[in-house]
Amino acid sequence: MGSFERVDFFTDLSLVDDPYPYFDYLRSQGSVTRLPHRNVVAVTGHEEALAVLNDAQTFSSAVAVGGPIPDLPFVPQGDDISAQLEEYREQMYAYGAIVTMDGARHAKSRALLMRLFTPSRLKKNEEFILGQADRQIDEFIGQGRFELLKQYASPFALLVIADLLGLSESDRKTFRDQAFEVPQQMGADAQVESSAAEFFGFVFNYFEEYISSRREQPTGDILTDLAIARYPDGSLPEVADVAWVAAFLFGAGQDTTARLLSACLQVLGERPDLQSLLRADPGRIPDFIEEALRMDGAVKHAARLALRSTRIGGVDIPAGTVVSLFYGACNRDPRKFENPNEFRLGRPNVKEHLGFGRGAHTCAGAALARAEVRVSLERMLQRMDDIRIAEAFHGKPGQRRFSHEPTYVLRGLKELHLEFTRAGGGG
Numbered sequence: 001m002g003s004f005e006r007v008d009f010f011t012d013l014s015l016v017d018d019p020y021p022y023f024d025y026l027r028s029q030g031s032v033t034r035l036p037h038r039n040v041v042a043v044t045g046h047e048e049a050l051a052v053l054n055d056a057q058t059f060s061s062a063v064a065v066g067g068p069i070p071d072l073p074f075v076p077q078g079d080d081i082s083a084q085l086e087e088y089r090e091q092m093y094a095y096g097a098i099v100t101m102d103g104a105r106h107a108k109s110r111a112l113l114m115r116l117f118t119p120s121r122l123k124k125n126e127e128f129i130l131g132q133a134d135r136q137i138d139e140f141i142g143q144g145r146f147e148l149l150k151q152y153a154s155p156f157a158l159l160v161i162a163d164l165l166g167l168s169e170s171d172r173k174t175f176r177d178q179a180f181e182v183p184q185q186m187g188a189d190a191q192v193e194s195s196a197a198e199f200f201g202f203v204f205n206y207f208e209e210y211i212s213s214r215r216e217q218p219t220g221d222i223l224t225d226l227a228i229a230r231y232p233d234g235s236l237p238e239v240a241d242v243a244w245v246a247a248f249l250f251g252a253g254q255d256t257t258a259r260l261l262s263a264c265l266q267v268l269g270e271r272p273d274l275q276s277l278l279r280a281d282p283g284r285i286p287d288f289i290e291e292a293l294r295m296d297g298a299v300k301h302a303a304r305l306a307l308r309s310t311r312i313g314g315v316d317i318p319a320g321t322v323v324s325l326f327y328g329a330c331n332r333d334p335r336k337f338e339n340p341n342e343f344r345l346g347r348p349n350v351k352e353h354l355g356f357g358r359g360a361h362t363c364a365g366a367a368l369a370r371a372e373v374r375v376s377l378e379r380m381l382q383r384m385d386d387i388r389i390a391e392a393f394h395g396k397p398g399q400r401r402f403s404h405e406p407t408y409v410l411r412g413l414k415e416l417h418l419e420f421t422r423a424g425g426g427g
């Protein structure tokens with residue numbers, strides 16, 4: 001384990017394919033431990049992570065996405081940096097994104113966002129999800145093989161959000177074409193980061209125009225609802241604030257869902273026993289998804305900034321410290337989950353994983369993501385028998401090769417090639 005001592009999690013690409021031995025090393029140093037670089041304290045304990053997530057007064061989300069990269073635009077001074085953070089807030093990375101907001105500003109944006117997730121809207125969206133799953137499976141069902149991310153998961157997750165936002169057919173196509181160029185939100189290298197920023201800029205500008213035109217000429221669609229929606233205090237949001245909400249959904253809800261689906265299929269591709277079990281009893285698919293979120297959740301890291309000097313897990317945390325929440329490690333905390341490295345269907349406490357975060361910033365799209373993955377698995381298991389990992393791409397059992405996206409935020413396969421036998425009656 002000694003070899004991990006000087007490793008920099010935020011830039012070291014050797015941790016990308018399998019970060020779990022590094023997480024074990026961190027945990028062996030304590031469930032809260034200072035890293036050798038970047039003024040960061042790492043949290044790998046489930047209980048300690050909850051203590052941070054549930055104390056938004058002490059821990060700001062201003063660094064939620066980037067963590068310690070880029071550097072803070074100020075040098076923290078004293079035992080309370082709240083005023084300093086407010087002074088420099090607009091210079092913080094991803095300033096306009098809801099996930100980086102705190103307090104009243106966050107609550108206002110969240111109220112706006114939740115207008116999209118009404119029960120009737122979600123119900124309509126689920127009808128779309130079901131239809132879309134089958135339409136996409138139709139495209140490759142006759143071939144006996146497919147690459148999950150490009151041929152199914154990425155376009156599927158994108159089109160579901162496009163439907164949620166009520167985008168027209170031609171706009172969906174624009175996004176679908178554009179989206180294939182999109183790498184991760186945050187990468188371990190500057191190049192990935194800048195192309196992510198480019199895509200985000202594209203989506204943001206698009207929605208800014210969309211919202212402005214809906215304000216001038218309401219059309220009665222979903223984006224009109226969002227464009228004319230007021231904050232709970234009755235004031236009208238800036239166009240840019242609404243555009244951020246809509247644009248953020250593309251960043252937050254697309255890759256994450258696609259990667260979760262790939263994590264599920266990777267397990268199923270190796271485990272014919274689980275495939276048979278879930279085919280026979282689809283009611284257990286939701287449990288299976290929760291365990292996949294716990295074992296290999298799509299968000300492996302999020303961060304908070306200590307506003308005041310404090311202590312967590314017996315470790316001093318001076319104001320201005322970045323607190324790295326290693327969700328991927330907390331979800332395998334042996335104090336919380338028995339035999340944490342074992343994929344175990346039916347764990348009684350599985351839903352306590354932190355795959356969707358917790359506290360004020362709990363994932364707003366969790367119900368949607370769960371529905372997308374559940375319906376996809378239901379349809380795939382019904383229409384395809386004997387789903388297996390394609391050896392030509394990933395090697396034989398015991399010698400598999402899988403590449404993951406080079407990012408310290410998300411956890412996800414670059415591609416997953418699968419083969420299957422078309423099901424007799426279900427095709």
Ligand code: HEM
Pocket residue numbers: 061064098099100110113161248249252253254256257260297298299302303354355356357358360361362363364365366368369
């Ligand atoms: C499997 C799929 C997904 C995973 C694993 C996931 C995970 C997460 C996590 C861990 C957070 C909290 C980040 C933090 O603690 O700072 C979060 C926040 C968020 N997620 Fe998701 N997410 C998924 C899908 C979605 C979808 C489909 C949407 C929307 C369409 C969405 C929208 C959001 C939003 C808006 C936030 C920020 C909430 C806030 O700051 O109040 N997510 N997500």
